[in-house]
Amino acid sequence: MIEMFFTDSNFEAYRNLIYNESGIHFTATNRSILESRLKEILRTKNIPTVDEYLVRISNDKEELKAFLDSITTNLTRFFRNQAHFDALENFVVPELLKIKKEGNQTIRVWSAGCSTGEEPYTIAMLLSEILPPAFKFEIIASDISLKCLMSAKEGFYPESRITGVPEAYLKKYFDKVEGGFKIHADFQNKIRFDYHNLKNDPGQRGIDIVFCRNVIIYFDEAAQNAVINRFWDAMANKSFLFIGHSESLFGMDTKFEFVNTKWATLYKKFI
Protein backbone atom coordinates (compact mmCIF):
# COMPACT_ATOMS: atom_id res chain seq x y z
CA MET A 1 0.00 0.00 0.00
CA ILE A 2 1.48 3.36 -1.09
CA GLU A 3 1.26 6.27 1.36
CA MET A 4 0.01 9.32 -0.50
CA PHE A 5 0.61 12.85 0.67
CA PHE A 6 -0.59 15.61 -1.58
CA THR A 7 0.20 18.83 0.24
CA ASP A 8 -0.69 22.36 -0.80
CA SER A 9 2.82 22.82 -2.14
CA ASN A 10 2.57 19.56 -4.13
CA PHE A 11 -0.68 20.83 -5.62
CA GLU A 12 0.94 24.17 -6.48
CA ALA A 13 3.90 22.46 -8.15
CA TYR A 14 1.69 20.12 -10.21
CA ARG A 15 -0.81 22.77 -11.25
CA ASN A 16 2.07 25.06 -12.37
CA LEU A 17 3.64 22.31 -14.42
CA ILE A 18 0.31 21.34 -16.01
CA TYR A 19 -0.50 24.97 -16.77
CA ASN A 20 2.91 25.73 -18.26
CA GLU A 21 2.86 22.63 -20.41
CA SER A 22 -0.75 22.61 -21.62
CA GLY A 23 -2.67 25.73 -20.60
CA ILE A 24 -5.01 23.54 -18.51
CA HIS A 25 -5.82 25.33 -15.28
CA PHE A 26 -6.55 23.21 -12.21
CA THR A 27 -8.56 25.20 -9.69
CA ALA A 28 -8.80 24.39 -6.00
CA THR A 29 -12.26 22.90 -6.70
CA ASN A 30 -10.88 20.24 -9.00
CA ARG A 31 -7.82 19.47 -6.88
CA SER A 32 -9.43 16.19 -5.82
CA ILE A 33 -9.63 15.06 -9.48
CA LEU A 34 -5.89 15.62 -9.86
CA GLU A 35 -5.23 13.89 -6.57
CA SER A 36 -7.21 10.79 -7.49
CA ARG A 37 -5.56 10.56 -10.93
CA LEU A 38 -2.14 10.84 -9.31
CA LYS A 39 -3.03 8.12 -6.80
CA GLU A 40 -3.89 5.81 -9.66
CA ILE A 41 -0.68 6.64 -11.59
CA LEU A 42 1.55 6.13 -8.55
CA ARG A 43 -0.12 2.79 -7.85
CA THR A 44 0.17 1.45 -11.40
CA LYS A 45 3.74 2.70 -11.89
CA ASN A 46 4.76 1.72 -8.38
CA ILE A 47 6.20 5.13 -7.56
CA PRO A 48 6.24 5.91 -3.82
CA THR A 49 5.67 9.69 -3.72
CA VAL A 50 4.21 12.52 -5.74
CA ASP A 51 7.55 14.33 -5.39
CA GLU A 52 9.35 11.50 -7.12
CA TYR A 53 6.81 11.40 -9.92
CA LEU A 54 7.11 15.17 -10.37
CA VAL A 55 10.88 14.82 -10.87
CA ARG A 56 10.26 12.05 -13.38
CA ILE A 57 7.76 13.97 -15.52
CA SER A 58 9.91 17.10 -15.34
CA ASN A 59 12.85 15.22 -16.85
CA ASP A 60 11.22 12.82 -19.27
CA LYS A 61 9.19 14.26 -22.18
CA GLU A 62 7.42 10.98 -22.97
CA GLU A 63 6.41 10.48 -19.34
CA LEU A 64 5.15 14.06 -19.29
CA LYS A 65 3.02 13.42 -22.38
CA ALA A 66 1.51 10.34 -20.74
CA PHE A 67 0.79 12.32 -17.59
CA LEU A 68 -0.90 15.18 -19.48
CA ASP A 69 -2.90 12.57 -21.36
CA SER A 70 -4.13 11.11 -18.09
CA ILE A 71 -5.40 14.42 -16.70
CA THR A 72 -7.42 15.49 -19.75
CA THR A 73 -11.20 15.31 -19.88
CA ASN A 74 -12.20 13.65 -23.14
CA LEU A 75 -15.98 13.61 -23.05
CA THR A 76 -17.45 13.94 -26.54
CA ARG A 77 -20.10 12.49 -28.82
CA PHE A 78 -21.26 12.41 -32.44
CA PHE A 79 -23.27 15.48 -33.48
CA ARG A 80 -22.57 17.10 -30.12
CA ASN A 81 -24.52 20.35 -30.07
CA GLN A 82 -26.49 19.80 -33.26
CA ALA A 83 -27.06 23.57 -33.58
CA HIS A 84 -23.40 23.98 -34.57
CA PHE A 85 -23.78 21.48 -37.39
CA ASP A 86 -26.98 23.20 -38.52
CA ALA A 87 -25.03 26.48 -38.65
CA LEU A 88 -22.22 24.73 -40.53
CA GLU A 89 -24.63 23.37 -43.10
CA ASN A 90 -26.92 26.35 -43.52
CA PHE A 91 -24.62 29.30 -42.95
CA VAL A 92 -20.87 28.58 -42.97
CA VAL A 93 -20.67 26.25 -45.95
CA PRO A 94 -22.90 28.42 -48.20
CA GLU A 95 -20.74 31.45 -47.27
CA LEU A 96 -17.53 29.59 -48.06
CA LEU A 97 -18.92 28.33 -51.36
CA LYS A 98 -19.58 31.94 -52.37
CA ILE A 99 -16.11 33.06 -51.26
CA LYS A 100 -14.31 30.17 -52.92
CA LYS A 101 -16.23 30.22 -56.17
CA GLU A 102 -13.35 31.63 -58.15
CA GLY A 103 -10.52 30.23 -56.11
CA ASN A 104 -9.35 27.16 -54.29
CA GLN A 105 -12.09 24.53 -54.25
CA THR A 106 -10.95 22.80 -51.08
CA ILE A 107 -12.47 23.53 -47.68
CA ARG A 108 -9.90 23.10 -44.93
CA VAL A 109 -11.13 22.25 -41.45
CA TRP A 110 -9.28 21.87 -38.16
CA SER A 111 -10.88 20.03 -35.26
CA ALA A 112 -8.66 21.18 -32.37
CA GLY A 113 -9.10 19.04 -29.27
CA CYS A 114 -10.79 16.27 -31.23
CA SER A 115 -10.76 13.70 -28.41
CA THR A 116 -11.74 10.24 -29.70
CA GLY A 117 -12.78 11.47 -33.15
CA GLU A 118 -16.53 11.88 -32.95
CA GLU A 119 -16.32 15.60 -33.81
CA PRO A 120 -14.11 15.32 -36.94
CA TYR A 121 -16.04 12.27 -38.19
CA THR A 122 -19.30 14.18 -37.74
CA ILE A 123 -17.87 17.07 -39.76
CA ALA A 124 -16.58 14.68 -42.44
CA MET A 125 -19.96 12.93 -42.81
CA LEU A 126 -21.81 16.20 -43.02
CA LEU A 127 -19.44 17.78 -45.56
CA SER A 128 -19.57 14.64 -47.67
CA GLU A 129 -23.33 15.02 -47.83
CA ILE A 130 -23.59 18.73 -48.51
CA LEU A 131 -20.61 19.86 -50.60
CA PRO A 132 -21.19 20.18 -54.34
CA PRO A 133 -19.07 17.72 -56.38
CA ALA A 134 -16.61 20.43 -57.46
CA PHE A 135 -15.58 20.96 -53.83
CA LYS A 136 -13.29 18.82 -51.70
CA PHE A 137 -12.55 19.00 -48.00
CA GLU A 138 -9.57 18.26 -45.78
CA ILE A 139 -9.81 17.76 -42.04
CA ILE A 140 -6.96 17.93 -39.58
CA ALA A 141 -7.91 16.62 -36.15
CA SER A 142 -5.55 17.12 -33.24
CA ASP A 143 -5.36 16.46 -29.54
CA ILE A 144 -2.89 16.32 -26.69
CA SER A 145 -4.12 12.87 -25.71
CA LEU A 146 -2.31 10.08 -27.55
CA LYS A 147 -4.76 7.52 -26.20
CA CYS A 148 -7.66 9.46 -27.71
CA LEU A 149 -5.87 9.91 -31.02
CA MET A 150 -5.19 6.18 -31.27
CA SER A 151 -8.80 5.40 -30.61
CA ALA A 152 -9.92 8.09 -33.10
CA LYS A 153 -7.65 6.64 -35.79
CA GLU A 154 -9.04 3.18 -35.19
CA GLY A 155 -12.55 4.55 -35.69
CA PHE A 156 -14.30 1.87 -33.66
CA TYR A 157 -17.26 2.91 -31.51
CA PRO A 158 -19.29 0.63 -29.27
CA GLU A 159 -23.08 0.71 -29.73
CA SER A 160 -23.49 2.99 -26.70
CA ARG A 161 -21.34 5.68 -28.33
CA ILE A 162 -23.02 5.95 -31.70
CA THR A 163 -26.24 7.44 -30.39
CA GLY A 164 -26.92 10.63 -32.31
CA VAL A 165 -25.67 9.27 -35.64
CA PRO A 166 -28.62 9.27 -38.07
CA GLU A 167 -29.54 5.78 -39.30
CA ALA A 168 -28.72 6.68 -42.93
CA TYR A 169 -25.19 7.85 -41.98
CA LEU A 170 -24.64 4.73 -39.92
CA LYS A 171 -25.43 2.61 -42.97
CA LYS A 172 -23.36 4.71 -45.33
CA TYR A 173 -20.21 5.48 -43.34
CA PHE A 174 -19.85 2.62 -40.84
CA ASP A 175 -19.47 -1.15 -40.90
CA LYS A 176 -21.29 -3.16 -38.28
CA VAL A 177 -18.66 -5.13 -36.39
CA GLU A 178 -18.73 -7.18 -33.21
CA GLY A 179 -19.72 -4.96 -30.29
CA GLY A 180 -20.25 -1.81 -32.30
CA PHE A 181 -19.53 0.09 -35.48
CA LYS A 182 -16.35 0.93 -37.37
CA ILE A 183 -15.89 3.90 -39.69
CA HIS A 184 -15.20 2.76 -43.28
CA ALA A 185 -11.48 2.56 -43.93
CA ASP A 186 -11.60 4.78 -47.03
CA PHE A 187 -13.55 7.38 -45.09
CA GLN A 188 -10.98 7.42 -42.28
CA ASN A 189 -8.38 8.64 -44.76
CA LYS A 190 -10.26 11.89 -45.14
CA ILE A 191 -9.03 12.95 -41.71
CA ARG A 192 -5.43 13.48 -40.65
CA PHE A 193 -5.06 12.82 -36.92
CA ASP A 194 -2.10 14.59 -35.35
CA TYR A 195 -0.65 15.08 -31.90
CA HIS A 196 -0.72 18.79 -31.20
CA ASN A 197 -0.52 20.75 -27.98
CA LEU A 198 -2.52 23.97 -28.29
CA LYS A 199 0.16 25.71 -26.21
CA ASN A 200 2.29 25.67 -29.36
CA ASP A 201 1.93 27.21 -32.80
CA PRO A 202 0.29 24.59 -35.02
CA GLY A 203 2.22 25.72 -38.08
CA GLN A 204 -1.10 25.59 -40.00
CA ARG A 205 -2.14 28.39 -42.29
CA GLY A 206 -5.20 29.00 -44.48
CA ILE A 207 -7.73 27.02 -42.42
CA ASP A 208 -11.34 27.82 -43.40
CA ILE A 209 -13.14 26.43 -40.36
CA VAL A 210 -11.83 25.77 -36.87
CA PHE A 211 -13.82 23.71 -34.39
CA CYS A 212 -12.39 24.08 -30.90
CA ARG A 213 -15.27 23.15 -28.68
CA ASN A 214 -15.18 22.35 -24.98
CA VAL A 215 -11.40 22.71 -24.82
CA ILE A 216 -10.59 26.27 -23.74
CA ILE A 217 -13.06 25.91 -20.90
CA TYR A 218 -10.23 24.15 -19.04
CA PHE A 219 -7.78 27.04 -19.67
CA ASP A 220 -7.42 30.30 -17.76
CA GLU A 221 -7.92 33.66 -19.48
CA ALA A 222 -4.29 34.18 -20.50
CA ALA A 223 -4.03 30.70 -22.03
CA GLN A 224 -7.40 31.15 -23.78
CA ASN A 225 -6.22 34.41 -25.31
CA ALA A 226 -3.00 32.84 -26.54
CA VAL A 227 -4.82 29.89 -28.15
CA ILE A 228 -7.43 32.09 -29.81
CA ASN A 229 -4.72 34.32 -31.28
CA ARG A 230 -2.91 31.27 -32.62
CA PHE A 231 -6.16 30.23 -34.34
CA TRP A 232 -6.33 33.67 -35.91
CA ASP A 233 -2.88 33.17 -37.44
CA ALA A 234 -3.76 29.68 -38.65
CA MET A 235 -7.00 30.76 -40.34
CA ALA A 236 -7.69 32.05 -43.85
CA ASN A 237 -8.67 35.68 -44.37
CA LYS A 238 -12.32 34.74 -44.65
CA SER A 239 -12.95 31.93 -42.20
CA PHE A 240 -15.07 30.72 -39.29
CA LEU A 241 -14.50 29.57 -35.71
CA PHE A 242 -16.78 27.41 -33.57
CA ILE A 243 -16.18 27.24 -29.83
CA GLY A 244 -18.26 25.34 -27.24
CA HIS A 245 -21.69 26.73 -26.41
CA SER A 246 -20.61 27.44 -22.84
CA GLU A 247 -17.43 29.18 -24.01
CA SER A 248 -17.05 32.78 -25.16
CA LEU A 249 -14.48 35.21 -26.53
CA PHE A 250 -16.19 38.03 -24.67
CA GLY A 251 -13.65 40.41 -23.14
CA MET A 252 -10.74 38.86 -24.98
CA ASP A 253 -8.19 40.80 -26.93
CA THR A 254 -9.12 39.37 -30.33
CA LYS A 255 -10.18 40.57 -33.78
CA PHE A 256 -12.69 37.75 -34.30
CA GLU A 257 -16.19 39.04 -34.95
CA PHE A 258 -19.20 37.52 -33.25
CA VAL A 259 -21.80 36.04 -35.64
CA ASN A 260 -25.31 35.31 -34.45
CA THR A 261 -26.94 32.96 -36.94
CA LYS A 262 -30.45 31.56 -36.78
CA TRP A 263 -28.93 28.22 -35.73
CA ALA A 264 -26.01 28.97 -33.43
CA THR A 265 -23.46 31.62 -32.53
CA LEU A 266 -19.95 31.49 -33.90
CA TYR A 267 -17.06 33.76 -34.83
CA LYS A 268 -15.57 34.91 -38.09
CA LYS A 269 -12.26 36.27 -39.25
CA PHE A 270 -13.00 38.59 -42.17
CA ILE A 271 -10.10 40.73 -43.35
Ligand SMILES: C[S@@+](CC[C@H](N)C(=O)[O-])C[C@H]1O[C@@H](n2cnc3c(N)ncnc32)[C@H](O)[C@@H]1O
Ligand atom coordinates in the same frame (compact mmCIF):
# COMPACT_ATOMS: atom_id res chain seq x y z
C1 LIG B 1 -13.96 17.64 -23.58
S1 LIG B 1 -12.97 17.17 -24.97
C2 LIG B 1 -13.85 17.96 -26.28
C3 LIG B 1 -13.91 17.10 -27.53
C4 LIG B 1 -14.69 17.73 -28.70
N1 LIG B 1 -14.06 18.92 -29.17
C5 LIG B 1 -16.12 17.99 -28.30
O1 LIG B 1 -16.52 19.14 -28.09
O2 LIG B 1 -16.88 17.02 -28.19
C6 LIG B 1 -11.54 18.21 -24.75
C7 LIG B 1 -10.30 17.71 -25.48
O3 LIG B 1 -9.30 18.75 -25.49
C8 LIG B 1 -8.04 18.14 -25.35
N2 LIG B 1 -7.06 19.13 -24.85
C9 LIG B 1 -6.98 19.69 -23.63
N3 LIG B 1 -5.92 20.50 -23.54
C10 LIG B 1 -5.31 20.48 -24.75
C11 LIG B 1 -4.15 21.10 -25.30
N4 LIG B 1 -3.40 21.93 -24.57
N5 LIG B 1 -3.82 20.83 -26.57
C12 LIG B 1 -4.59 19.98 -27.32
N6 LIG B 1 -5.68 19.35 -26.88
C13 LIG B 1 -6.04 19.59 -25.60
C14 LIG B 1 -8.28 16.99 -24.39
O4 LIG B 1 -7.29 15.99 -24.48
C15 LIG B 1 -9.67 16.50 -24.81
O5 LIG B 1 -9.61 15.41 -25.68
